[in-house]
Each structure stands twice: as C-alpha cells, then as structure tokens.
Amino acid sequence: MPELPEVETIRRCITPAVIGQKVTEVIIRNPNLRWPVLPTLSDCLREQTISAVERRGKYLLIHCGHGTLIVHLGMSGRFLLEVVNKPAEKHDHLDLVLSNAKMLRLNDPRRFGCALWTEESPLLHPLLRDLGPEPLTEDFTGGFLFERSRGRSLTVKEFIMNSRIVVGVGNIYANESLFAAKIHPTRPAGRISLQRYNQLATAVKQVLQTAVEQGGTTIRDFCDAAGNAGYFQLELQVYKRAGQPCRICGQPIQTIRQAHRGTFFCRKCQR
DNA sequence: AAAAGGACCTGGTGGC
DNA sequence: TGCCACCAGGTCCTTT
Numbered sequence: 001m002p003e004l005p006e007v008e009t010i011r012r013c014i015t016p017a018v019i020g021q022k023v024t025e026v027i028i029r030n031p032n033l034r035w036p037v038l039p040t041l042s043d044c045l046r047e048q049t050i051s052a053v054e055r056r057g058k059y060l061l062i063h064c065g066h067g068t069l070i071v072h073l074g075m076s077g078r079f080l081l082e083v084v085n086k087p088a089e090k091h092d093h094l095d096l097v098l099s100n101a102k103m104l105r106l107n108d109p110r111r112f113g114c115a116l117w118t119e120e121s122p123l124l125h126p127l128l129r130d131l132g133p134e135p136l137t138e139d140f141t142g143g144f145l146f147e148r149s150r151g152r153s154l155t156v157k158e159f160i161m162n163s164r165i166v167v168g169v170g171n172i173y174a175n176e177s178l179f180a181a182k183i184h185p186t187r188p189a190g191r192i193s194l195q196r197y198n199q200l201a202t203a204v205k206q207v208l209q210t211a212v213e214q215g216g217t218t219i220r221d222f223c224d225a226a227g228n229a230g231y232f233q234l235e236l237q238v239y240k241r242a243g244q245p246c247r248i249c250g251q252p253i254q255t256i257r258q259a260h261r262g263t264f265f266c267r268k269c270q271r
Numbered sequence: 272a273a274a275a276g277g278a279c280c281t282g283g284t285g286g287c
Numbered sequence: 288t289g290c291c292a293c294c295a296g297g298t299c300c301t302t303t
Contacts, residue, residue: 001295001296002296002297003296003297032280034279034280034298034299058298072297072298073297074279074296074297074298075295075296075297076282076296076297091281109280110280110281110295110297111279111280112279112280113297127299151273152274153273153274154273154274154275161297170297171295171296171297172296216296217296219295219296222296239296259275260277261297
C-alpha cells in the first residue's frame with residue numbers, strides 16, 4: 001500500500017498523538033508478519049515514553065526510551081489511532097496501548113509488513129543500513145542517479161524503484177515521476193544522460209512533495225491513522241489510466257509489465 | 272556485481 | 288452461485 005508519501009502522511013498524523021505518551025501495554029494477536037514479532041516486545045516497550053516518530057524511506061521509526069520500534073507496512077498495512085476499547089477486527093495483528101487511552105493498531109491483511117525492536121541505532125539495522133538517499137533531500141540529485149546507473153542494463157523504472165538507489169519510490173510514484181520527466185520506463189538506466197537524470201530527480205521530488213501535501217494516494221484503501229483518505233489519486237497522470245487519454249497529448253495511456261509490476265506511460269510524451 | 276525470478280500472504284475482480 | 292486465474296501502494300532471498 002504505502003510509498004513514501006503515504007508513510008509520511010501516517011507519520012505526521014500519529015506524531016502529535018503519541019509523543020510524550022507511555023506505552024502501557026502491547027497486544028500481539030498474530031506475530032507472523034514478514035519477520036516474527038518478538039514475543040517479548042511487551043517487556044521491551046512497556047512503560048517507555050515515545051520521544052519521536054521518524055521516517056526512513058518507507059520505514060516508520062518509533063523512538064522510545066531505550067530503543068526503537070521499526071515498522072514497515074508492506075503492501076497492505078495500515079497504522080490506525082484508535083480508542084483503547086475498540087474491539088479487534090480481522091488482521092488487527094498488533095496494538096500499542098498508550099497512556100492517553102488511545103492505541104496504535106497495526107492492521108495488515110497480507111502480512112508483508114513488520115514490527116521490529118532494536119536498541120541500537122535503527123539506521124544501522126541490516127534492513128536500513130544499505131538504503132539509498134531520501135529523495136526529498138539535497139543528497140538526491142540527477143548527478144547521483146547518473147553515476148549510480150553507469151554500466152547498468154536494467155530499465156530506468158526498475159532502477160528508481162530500487163531502495164538501495166533511492167528510497168520511497170514505489171510503483172505509483174515511479175510511473176508518475178517518469179511521466180513528469182518525459183522518460184520512457186523501459187529505457188536502460190545506463191544509457192540516460194545527466195541532463196535527463198536531472199529532469200528525473202526534479203520530477204521525483206516534485207511528485208513526492210505534491211503527494212505528501214495531498215495526504216497520499218488512495219486507490220483502494222489507504223488512509224492515514226485517523227481514517228482520512230488521500231487526494232493525490234486525483235492528480236495521477238498515468239498510473240491505473242490504461243487506455244485513457246494522456247492529459248498532455250491525448251494519446252491513450254499504454255500499459256505493460258515490468259518485473260511483475262504494472263507500468264503505465266504515454267508513448268508519445270515519454271521517450 | 273548485477274540481473275531475473277520466486278517467495279511470502281490475503282482479498283478483490285472479472286471471465287466462464 | 289462457484290471456481291479459477293490474475294492482479295494489488297513491497298522487498299528479500301536464491302540462483303544464474
């Protein structure tokens with residue numbers, strides 16, 4: 001479900017409600033996420049105060065007194081702020097009960113997400129330490145993409161969806177960014193000029209920034225922690241628009257598959 | 272080292 | 288109504 005804008009939307013939504021709150025109880029209903037939830041997670045977290053909620057790529061980092069809970073929402077995960085007595089429903093796998101009588105509830109039908117506890121710096125965790133730069137920082141530039149892509153034959157779409165190259169760009173925003181940069185998604189990453197990578201880096205930043213401002217993209221079921229849908233789906237130019245006219249030139253949007261993911265593009269606008 | 276494909280899961284949709 | 292194939296906001300791991 002969530003790419004960078006959706007995770008950032010959730011982060012902003014939960015932050016004011018959880019900062020300074022103590023975790024009074026942890027309820028694990030189903031520990032079988034992508035990696036097993038630590039059976040002793042409750043002992044790790046109980047009575048600790050949440051000091052900050054950060055985001056690294058698509059990971060949420062919930063900083064507590066003596067460690068950090070690293071949460072990834074996978075493909076179908078939601079993080080919802082609920083009142084403590086709300087009955088659990090299907091796929092409600094984990095609750096963090098807070099001292100303000102609210103709780104953070106993780107719901108994830110496909111269970112591709114995870115909730116990991118670390119007492120080290122989370123940025124050094126094996127899942128995070130090799131991640132590429134944040135796209136909305138100045139570390140992420142066309143020059144960076146150009147250098148990292150030299151000699152590589154994979155397609156530019158697969159290249160920018162690789163979190164070791166740049167974090168947070170999933171299938172929706174890869175499609176949208178390539179359209180905004182007028183680059184054909186199947187072009188080999190190693191054969192794209194610096195000038196065009198400058199356009200692509202600018203497009204990625206602009207698309208993600210706008211999506212954050214719109215509260216993310218709600219295609220089916222994304223919502224923030226308060227249950228609000230996003231609005232960026234109204235701005236989509238190509239994603240899920242196969243056969244519909246390009247908003248620039250009117251040609252029908254094409255769809256193909258790349259690495260088992262749906263790709264959408266305009267044959268005329270993107271070269 | 273890089274590329275390709277499978278693996279992990281549930282649920283929704285569309286065709287017959 | 289049922290059954291089946293295929294698709295879905297991700298990404299790690301194994302094999303080539």
